[in-house]
Amino acid sequence: MYKLLLSWRYLRSRYIALASIISVTLGVATLIVVNSVMAGFTQEMHQRLHGILSDIVLESHNLDGFADPQWHMEQIRKICGDDIAGMTPVIHVPALMRIPFRGDFHTRQINLIGVDKTTYTEVSDFSQYLLHPGNQEKLSFLLREKGYAPGRNDFPPSGWVYRRVQAEYEKELARQQREMADVESSGDLPASNIAPPPDPYAPSIPSDSYGGESNPITSGDVFDPATEQNTGIILGIATCSIRGRDADGEVRDFYLCGPGDDVQVYFPNAGSSPKPVSTSLTVVDLYESKMSEYDATFAFMPIEKLQSLRGMFDPLTDTRYVTSIHMKLKPGADLNGVRDKLRAAFPSDQYPYRIETWRDLQGPLLAAVHMETTILNILLFLIIAVAGFGILATFFMIVVEKTRDIGILKALGAPSQGVMSIFLSYGVSLGAVGSGVGLVLGLLFVIYINKIAHGLELITGREVFDPTVYYFQEIPTSIQPTMVVGVMIGAVLIAVLASVLPALRAARLHPVAALRYE
Amino acid sequence: MDSFYGLAPRTSTRKQSAAGPHVTFPGDASESTASTKQQVLLSAHGVEKSYRKGKHVVPVLLGVDFEIAAGEFVSIVGQSGSGKSTLLHLLGTLDAPDQGEIHFEGRRIDNLPTSSRDLLRNQYFGMIFQFYHLLPELSALENVLIPSMIADGAFRYWRNRRQYRERAEHLLELVGLSHRLKHKPRELSGGEMQRAAIARALIAEPEVLLADEPTGNLDSKTGEEIMEILRTLNADQNLTIVMVTHDAAIASQADRIVRLAEGRVQAA
Numbered sequence: 062m063y064k065l066l067l068s069w070r071y072l073r074s075r076y077i078a079l080a081s082i083i084s085v086t087l088g089v090a091t092l093i094v095v096n097s098v099m100a101g102f103t104q105e106m107h108q109r110l111h112g113i114l115s116d117i118v119l120e121s122h123n124l125d126g127f128a129d130p131q132w133h134m135e136q137i138r139k140i141c142g143d144d145i146a147g148m149t150p151v152i153h154v155p156a157l158m159r160i161p162f163r164g165d166f167h168t169r170q171i172n173l174i175g176v177d178k179t180t181y182t183e184v185s186d187f188s189q190y191l192l193h194p195g196n197q198e199k200l201s202f203l204l205r206e207k208g209y210a211p212g213r214n215d216f217p218p219s220g221w222v223y224r225r226v227q228a229e230y231e232k233e234l235a236r237q238q239r240e241m242a243d244v245e246s247s248g249d250l251p252a253s254n255i256a257p258p259p260d261p262y263a264p265s266i267p268s269d270s271y272g273g274e275s276n277p278i279t280s281g282d283v284f285d286p287a288t289e290q291n292t293g294i295i296l297g298i299a300t301c302s303i304r305g306r307d308a309d310g311e312v313r314d315f316y317l318c319g320p321g322d323d324v325q326v327y328f329p330n331a332g333s334s335p336k337p338v339s340t341s342l343t344v345v346d347l348y349e350s351k352m353s354e355y356d357a358t359f360a361f362m363p364i365e366k367l368q369s370l371r372g373m374f375d376p377l378t379d380t381r382y383v384t385s386i387h388m389k390l391k392p393g394a395d396l397n398g399v400r401d402k403l404r405a406a407f408p409s410d411q412y413p414y415r416i417e418t419w420r421d422l423q424g425p426l427l428a429a430v431h432m433e434t435t436i437l438n439i440l441l442f443l444i445i446a447v448a449g450f451g452i453l454a455t456f457f458m459i460v461v462e463k464t465r466d467i468g469i470l471k472a473l474g475a476p477s478q479g480v481m482s483i484f485l486s487y488g489v490s491l492g493a494v495g496s497g498v499g500l501v502l503g504l505l506f507v508i509y510i511n512k513i514a515h516g517l518e519l520i521t522g523r524e525v526f527d528p529t530v531y532y533f534q535e536i537p538t539s540i541q542p543t544m545v546v547g548v549m550i551g552a553v554l555i556a557v558l559a560s561v562l563p564a565l566r567a568a569r570l571h572p573v574a575a576l577r578y579e
Numbered sequence: 580m581d582s583f584y585g586l587a588p589r590t591s592t593r594k595q596s597a598a599g600p601h602v603t604f605p606g607d608a609s610e611s612t613a614s615t616k617q618q619v620l621l622s623a624h625g626v627e628k629s630y631r632k633g634k635h636v637v638p639v640l641l642g643v644d645f646e647i648a649a650g651e652f653v654s655i656v657g658q659s660g661s662g663k664s665t666l667l668h669l670l671g672t673l674d675a676p677d678q679g680e681i682h683f684e685g686r687r688i689d690n691l692p693t694s695s696r697d698l699l700r701n702q703y704f705g706m707i708f709q710f711y712h713l714l715p716e717l718s719a720l721e722n723v724l725i726p727s728m729i730a731d732g733a734f735r736y737w738r739n740r741r742q743y744r745e746r747a748e749h750l751l752e753l754v755g756l757s758h759r760l761k762h763k764p765r766e767l768s769g770g771e772m773q774r775a776a777i778a779r780a781l782i783a784e785p786e787v788l789l790a791d792e793p794t795g796n797l798d799s800k801t802g803e804e805i806m807e808i809l810r811t812l813n814a815d816q817n818l819t820i821v822m823v824t825h826d827a828a829i830a831s832q833a834d835r836i837v838r839l840a841e842g843r844v845q846a847a
């Protein structure tokens with residue numbers, strides 16, 4: 062009883078001790094904030110990476126790929142069919158894309174990915190990242206009438222609506238150019254030199270030096286861009302747009318092309334001496350995963366078309382080639398276990414395959430984030446440890462100051478453990494109060510972090526998270542209960558450890574020496 | 580074993596309230612004490628004590644023999660530095676002698692284990708000091724209650740708190756401090772602090788009161804008031820009192836005076 066009474070009275074009469082635990086409070090608050098933000102960031106990143114990538118990828122080392130994906134998928138099903146939720150064959154090939162823009166070209170380096178439109182959406186969240194709601198529902202490589210990117214004001218006109226107008230405009234442009242040429246030539250050139258009628262097969266964009274092949278889906282005699290489209294391609298949003306600020310400082314996306322436009326794509330064909338293949342494709346949708354690396358390089362087209370263009374299809378034997386197989390596992394399946402089984406079944410000394418989980422593929426990035434979190438935690442716990450030394454010093458001071466009281470208590474028959482527990486419970490309650498306040502502060506900060514960031518923006522006039530750099534609209538946070546509990550236990554433990562030494566000293570004090578103490 | 584002291588009103592209540600563990604003395608404790616009225620309650624036998632200050636050894640007590648009977652009021656006098664406080668601390672088991680023995684109720688107590696000595700101080704000895712030694716964070720009433728809190732665990736204290744509180748208030752009234760219950764020591768005068776300290780020493784109904792210069796810091800009038808309280812306690816309640824002082828006038832109010840000089844008790 063006297064222990065509680067006295068430690069309570071000491072607590073109330075010594076605000077210096079409360080001051081000494083402010084550092085504990087701050088340490089706990091920052092630890093909670095930093096961990097929540099890092100966890101939120103990691104979670105967000107995991108989700109995105111995982112959503113974009115499938116669970117396990119079997120990938121050929123060779124750009125020419127391997128034959129017979131069906132046989133491979135059957136084998137995989139035999140090995141670990143119970144864990145597999147879905148599989149899809151995929152072709153990855155580096156490619157060059159030329160986007161016609163105002164009579165000029167923008168050239169981009171892209172990762173051209175041939176996907177199967179029914180199964181690919183089953184192994185990843187691919188369709189979630191498409192801009193047309195119809196494609197989110199059911200992927201199609203046909204251009205849609207309209208309705209792209211609902212709710213985005215700065216999205217350019219797109220779809221068939223746009224394509225027809227554009228085709229009309231270009232037809233008119235071509236006609237005027239022809240007339241101009243006629244007028245110019247009629248005067249001083251012989252009649253035989255009259256410009257030939259426009260090439261009916263020419264795509265709506267000027268054809269290039271390779272005499273690119275166009276891929277009209279409708280096999281009419283004349284390709285009419287107002288009613289026909291080439292094979293569809295879905296572009297990563299950053300391959301065809303530039304994010305920047307307008308004169309008012311507002312963030313805007315500036316699109317070089319959009320759904321309804323045609324682009325020219327070049328990639329190597331399969332074979333022992335690859336040659337470039339060129340094709341004209343119609344953009345049918347854009348892809349926005351918010352992972353800048355992917356959005357700036359990915360482009361998707363139907364796998365069958367890519368196979369025939371690259372010569373990865375042998376019509377005689379009906380053999381198809383792919384460069385990789387993506388797998389999705391059932392929930393709860395052991396990711397690394399399945400990978401290891403597959404690795405055993407396709408040993409790398411016999412098959413030129415890489416079999417990796419999505420974690421393996423993103424290993425360096427995930428490891429870097431993990432490392433960052435760990436280092437921050439160590440640093441912040443060092444801060445709390447420093448706070449611990451502050452408590453230690455303050456407590457020693459208080460014990461020295463209370464020497465006579467300790468002597469009195471002992472003279473009145475208080476046992477040493479009793480005296481010790483006065484100072485221990487003092488330390489525990491200080492630690493609990495300090496970390497409790499820190500907990501509340503930290504949680505409040507995390508909950509209102511976006512409002513706080515917004516407030517800071519208003520005050521400083523600078524954006525905390527520049528949206529031209531980060532794809533986050535908001536700062537992602539995730540409060541992990543185990544982390545919070547761990548931080549609290551750690552902080553209280555440090556406060557207790559810091560009070561053990563002074564408490565022991567108090568317990569060891571000789572009553573007479575303490576009574577004589579002036 | 581209390582009945583023969585003739586302290587019926589005091590001891591009977593104590594045995595009820597302090598129903599907790601009694602001091603367990605080592606060895607056989609067959610009671611061989613019960614004949615004369617002049618029963619020795621507390622005694623020192625050939626007690627020696629010296630302090631070590633680095634390499635120097637400061638001898639303070641060189642073989643002190645001292646006895647006090649139950650119900651007696653003895654004052655120990657001597658010059659400052661003669662070792663009066665040291666002797667009192669030894670009698671009160673706050674310190675252990677280098678040589679010799681301390682006996683209480685016929686049993687040796689200086690070599691008891693720490694927990695038994697803690698209990699002895701808490702239940703059988705009351706102590707008051709020259710500098711009052713009240714806890715500055717607590718009110719007068721709380722200071723008086725501290726020994727009871729130490730005796731009981733939190734739960735038992737909570738259950739008995741009303742009883743304890745009543746007794747503490749009664750004691751404070753006895754020493755004339757009923758109007759200062761809620762005051763902190765720094766709001767009290769020296770005399771008032773010493774009254775509170777006396778009340779605190781009495782709360783556990785001790786067998787003996789050890790007073791170390793209780794008037795040493797007070798003016799003569801206030802000191803006289805304190806002495807009045809002590810004399811009344813001795814006379815009315817038959818409380819055994821050992822009082823240390825260097826003031827001859829104060830000392831003379833006791834039944835008997837013991838003179839301490841050169842580390843020994845001098846012939847009176």
Ligand SMILES: Nc1ncnc2c1ncn2[C@@H]1O[C@H](COP(=O)(O)OP(=O)(O)O)[C@@H](O)[C@H]1O
Nearest residue numbers: 630632637639658659660661662663664665666
């Ligand atoms: N802890 C200690 N270390 C060294 N000397 C001490 C210590 N305590 C007391 N003394 C010495 O012992 C002697 C007796 O002290 P004390 O019992 O307080 O005397 P009194 O109470 O009669 O004035 C004094 O000379 C004092 O200096």
Ligand SMILES: [Mg+2]
Nearest residue numbers: 663664665792
């Ligand atoms: Mg003294």
